Amino acid sequence: MSVELRPLGDRCNIQCRYCYQEGTRHAAAAAPRYSLPGMLAALEELGEPFVLFGGEALLVRDEDLETLFAYGLEQHGINAIQTNGALIEAHHIDLFRRYRVRVGISLDGPGELNLARWAGSAGRTRRATARAEAALDRLCREGLAPSVIVTLHRGNAAGERLALLAGWIRHLHAIGVQRVRLHLLEVDTHNDSQGLRLNDAENLHALRSLRQLESELPGLRFDLFREMRDMLLARDAVSSCVWQACDSYATRGVRGVEGGGERSNCGRTHKGGVAYLAAPRRGYERQLALYATPQERGGCAGCRFFLMCKGNCPGTALEGDWRLRSEHCATWYGLFEDLETELAAAGEQPLSQSPRRAACEAELTALWQAGLDESLQSLTRRLGVAAA
Known part of the structure; x- marks a missing residue:
């Protein structure tokens, strides 16, 4: 189980067409605010390493990011952040190095393959994608290779685009990325995901193709395939939450801490825009x-x-x-x-x-x-x- 610290809730600098958090954004009555003392008190009570999450975690003020990273390093010897990468600047990379921050970047491919991660217009989306690509490359050059989350959809894994995606993953391998997490796009009624979903046959074809690619790239691992193989062998000690018995009201894989220190669940279960508080026990x-x-x-x-x-x-x-x-x-x-x-x-x-x-x-x-x-x-x- 991981602790996700969400200082600004679901606030983000882009509006991915398939984002599962869109419902809670629409339902929000006020802009999210955070309290450092409230968050730190909740983290102290949990006593576990945490990942800075969002929305977009890099919208947090730089001085507050440093405070949180300093706490994480002092208490746990390590930090983590998940970001779309578009806001990463040189000073962030300095923070990542000084405070031992493991970086995860959510990116669906280069250029046109990432258009579903919409930034308001085609031009702004391409510029945001280019910034994320540049940040990813720089992190690798500086010995801070991130993990990458890729969501498979019609914009990056259908027809000829699948070959382009494979070529980009070869590039990731060449520059030092070792872990790629594959997600299948989930369809929600509150976002624009309907036309992006691959059908079952297309999803299976894409996963089989990427699994073959993995065998050609020593050192790069798609977590998904190892986990599924391990589940078949009853080796589930470190498998991710999607293969476990998750309760929507007390999510197994995620314990959330919101900006005021409130406890919450994994945002993927917030259907209809309702972010239920975490139940005290799992069912x-x-x-x-x-x-x-x-x-x-x-x-x-x-x-x-x-x-x-x-x-x-x-x-x-x-x-x-x-x-x-x-x-x-x-x-x-x-x-x-x-x-x-x-x-x-x-x-x-x-x-x-x-x-x-x-x-x-x-x-x-x-x-x-x-x-x-x-x-x-x-x-x-x-x-x-x-x-x-």
């Missing part, structure tokens, strides 16, 4: 409902990959309804099938093919009914499931 109603609901009704009943996927992220649920499985189900199913076949061919037994899979499902759902949870790694070892 498993979604997973229990999905396990029992037929697939034709939006559930996961009978799916051999349920233990690994658990319906995926509630922020991507069908029709924006967290009680339903992910809108990307067909894509994840196809990729799990690919990995399952490869593991079996290599002599490893994926949990999806284990004769003890049903026993594992029964044990895990019983735990959820009691308000408890257990990792697949622990569960399979406890039940004596081979090759876990």
Whole structure:
């Protein structure tokens, strides 16, 4: 679980056409403000490393950024920030170096591939993209290579654009980027994402192509493929939140701290523009409902990959309804099938093919009914499931 510190909430310098935060921006009654004492008190109580997040974290005043980074370095020995990169200047890079800041940049490709990360006009968008590209290159030159988040959509991964995206990822590898996180675009009613979504076949084709590319670029890793393979082998100790049993009202992967120190959830679950305060304990109603609901009704009943996927992220649920499985189900199913076949061919037994899979499902759902949870790694070892 990570702590996301959001001093300015969802405030941003650009307006990505597919941004999942657009609903909460529209619903905001006033411009967000922050209190350093309030945030620091909340961070002190949590006692964990944090990532500066947004919206756009670099809209925070420079002196306040330094205060937060100084606190993070003193308390945890490290810092992190997620940014679209367009506002990074030389003095930010100096801060990143002095305060050991791990930088993540959200960018969907060079030039035209990044047009969905809209900055108000085509010209301003291209200039913002160029600034982000230049910042990324400079960070790499100065030994501060960032991780990169890429959202796949019709603007950067359909038709011939997929080859352009692959060429850019080759460039990232050449300049020293080692980690790329791939996201599938989630469709929300409050933004302009409808026409950008790839269909299931296109998403699967793009992921398969990028997975092949990964094998050609030693040292560069797409987190997604390793995580899915590990889930099939019940090695979920460090897997990301989308493969875990997430509760929309007490999100598993993210504990948010807002500008006044208020606790919040992962913004991907704020459907309808409502940013619910974090519930004090986690529930498993979604997973229990999905396990029992037929697939034709939006559930996961009978799916051999349920233990690994658990319906995926509630922020991507069908029709924006967290009680339903992910809108990307067909894509994840196809990729799990690919990995399952490869593991079996290599002599490893994926949990999806284990004769003890049903026993594992029964044990895990019983735990959820009691308000408890257990990792697949622990569960399979406890039940004596081979090759876990």
